[in-house]
Amino acid sequence: MGLICSMKLVCLFITTVFMVFPGFVRAQLDNSAFHDFYGINASDSSAIIFGLEAFGYVRNNEFKDDIVPGYTLFGYQFKPYFTYYPSGRIRLDAGGFFQKDFGDEDFREIRPVFSVKYTRKNLSMIFGTLEGAMSHRLIEPLYNFENVINRRVEDGLELKYVNDQIFFDTWIEWINMIDFGEDALEEFNFGVSFNFRLLENSAFILDIPVQLLANHRGGEIDISPEPANTILNTAAGIGIELPLHNTRLIQSIRLDNYYGRYDSQQDPGYLPFLNGDGWFLNLTGKSGWFELMLSYWHGDQFYAPYGSPLYQSVFFDPDNTAETQNQRDLLFIRLLFEHEFGHGLTLAFRFEPVFDFNKGHFDHSEGLYLRYRTDFLLHRKR
Secondary structure, three states: OOOHHHHHHHHHHHHHHHHOOOOOOOOOOHHHOOOOOOOOHHHHOOOOEEEEEEEEEEEEEEEEEEOOOEEEEEEEEEEEHHHHEEOOOEEEEEEEEEEEEEOOOOOEEEEEEEEEEEOOOEEEEEEOOOOOHHHHHHOOOOOOOHHHOOOOEEEEEEEEEEEEOOEEEEEEEEOOOOOOOOOOOOOEEEEEEEEEEEEEEOOOOEEEEEEEEEEEEEOOOOOOOOOOOOEEEEHHHHEEEOOOOOOOOOOOOEEEEEEEEEEEEOOOOOOOOOEHHHHHHHHEEEEEEEEEEEEEEEEOOOOOOOOHHHHOOOEOOOOOOOOOOOEEEEEEEEEEEEEEOOEEEEEEEEEEEEEEEEOEEEEEEEEEEEEEEEEEEEEEOO
């Protein structure tokens, strides 16, 4: 126990030092390789385009933990779609989403995708299939990175405003609808992701991020005995960037610190606690195609239903039995590699050891991701 306590103090001292010296924030991990963004150009008016997206993944989680079991995700996603531009401000997409896990004879998911997107300057509205998953830029404790594999398609309504100073994304994702007399609850997520660039010059960038994700389960036409409830997760922080213009080895150092909250509107009957919080501190050095990132998480009775399970104080196994660890103290050492080969092909690799201070042992995960995007002009009115 003495060693664990000593390491805790060392980690807290290091992260305190990181808070004093400059760094850079980009909503913690750089997940830009996994973002979904579908633009509109005035020159595309009346054009019909065929698009194709493919995403291959292998993620191995070697976790020996009561809260988080180890498992492997290995397979691919495939999305063919057609795009029509009625005008220079409107985009219609329609296609299909297919997901196959290797070792399983059946497809995990086959579903239609459809969206209408309207833009005016920096503002856009999307109805249907959203620019979801990692595109929301939420931190891992609130929104699991593996949602890019396990929950890639989100349907609902989204409003975005993006310029050089502001990133604002708010959305409603409808997860489960119910009919009259159904023994189930309707469920949806409401989210807000906001980042304001307060200061930017050649030597210093200062960002202020604020995030919210509310999960509501309820309804008025069901016969389910479960009570209606809303689980609210919030986070706010500060981010600083220090470009290193005179060094070859490291191009930039960045730091982002978040304070996160969990609050449940009422006792849903399956959670051991109704509120909690956590601190999420990150320091990253970038060198060419590589990034080295240190992350520290201290959580106290924290729970986010769509967050990464490593950060949670409660985990539900397949039998819906809750495993609880009120306090979580974790140190992540992440090696990140990303390279865009051109012609729409991107490769990303991540190696992420994690040390659990409370249990005194290392776990690790590693992942390899290959993404390909392309489109072809089929017709344009002259």
